[in-house]
């Protein structure tokens with residue numbers, strides 16, 4: 001008997017017909033002997049419409065607490081309709097909203113972007129939600145919402161129902177989390193923007209988090225924090241009314257959740273090459289002419305950054321010697337670059353964490369101890385989930401240890 005969390009997004013419950021389809025898919029799953037927890041978002045654009053109403057009626061005078069209370073109405077409505085529809089199909093269901101004694105998602109009092117108290121939430125899930133499942137009752141839980149310690153309604157941020165689903169999944173020890181939405185799965189890009197988008201059969205947690213962080217609405221970027229490697233997860237379309245349909249499987253993560261931050265130092269020596277030229281920002285094609293040459297010789301670039309008058313590239317030391325020659329040919333045979341310099345031996349320290357995106361000051365936390373120890377940072381690059389630091393080879397070990405001491 002598997003435990004499945006099924007989350008229905010706004011469009012998946014956008015009409016009476018869709019609600020019935022969703023309820024039938026849940027009942028089917030239940031009839032196959034599985035325990036199902038249902039998480040529902042507000043119907044269609046209810047949340048957007050409430051925000052518009054609030055803007056038109058009082059503008060910025062609304063307090064965050066009031067707004068959270070108003071927005072919660074969308075999910076309060078949808079859970080009631082969903083639970084009643086499941087019951088109409090002959091299976092017991094119970095809606096659970098933040099006013100219910102059985103409400104599981106406990107947060108701080110940051111009303112619109114509340115932080116989850118995982119420990120308290122798990123306690124509630126194991127006290128109440130598990131009991132309902134054991135009694136053969138399908139819990140239908142409001143997505144997106146939380147409750148603070150004073151009993152006020154909070155929200156997990158726009159699109160937060162995905163977070164609710166994975167959170168409940170992890171707390172209950174679910175076998176699978178199924179996200180039901182209005183696309184066939186995760187696509188190669190947003191199908192609303194490019195109609196050539198293709199469905200992916202699978203995607204890793206790491207890829208999905210990056211995609212979501214850069215705007216792919218299909219899954220909330222914080223949701224996968226609560227995905228253990230052992231929990232299966234997929235994104236499917238509501239169209240089929242079947243939770244067993246194939247969509248996109250989300251695989252991983254490669255690193256279990258306890259490893260909130262991973263810090264590694266590359267064992268090998270790198271070297272830096274700087275290609276110099278005038279006004280490089282306004283020379284289209286310069287980057288591709290460099291990378292094409294390097295690629296022809298099968299050399300791996302470990303880091304690249306562009307400035308007004310130089311482009312710096314990091315290679316393994318032996319590769320840098322080759323790249324030096326190759327790119328020097330480009331410099332002397334073209335008219336875009338003036339010169340090239342092969343610099344010192346370099347160490348590379350990489351930090352990966354899904355927490356970076358919402359940790360203010362992370363770069364200064366990393367660079368401060370290095371500054372205090374007089375370690376020169378040759379280059380630093382960062383994305384929403386990773387920071388890579390290049391320092392002189394001699395400083396590598398010290399930099400690695402300092403960063404580890406500071407952040408772990």
Ligand SMILES: Nc1ncnc2c1ncn2[C@@H]1O[C@H](COP(=O)(O)OP(=O)(O)O)[C@@H](O)[C@H]1O
Pocket residue numbers: 008009010011012041159180181182183185186187188189190191192211215216217218219
């Ligand atoms: N790479 C992508 N793959 C699939 N959908 C994407 C992608 N990028 C953006 N989207 C958008 O995400 C939407 C689904 O997210 P959302 O509207 O929040 O659904 P739901 O209401 O079910 O939570 C799709 O309609 C699609 O336009």
Ligand SMILES: N[C@@H](CC(=O)OP(=O)(O)O)C(=O)O
Pocket residue numbers: 008009010011041042047048074143144157158159160161162
């Ligand atoms: N209703 C909320 C929460 C949510 O997750 O919605 P959806 O699953 O439809 O993206 C919102 O619109 O932000």
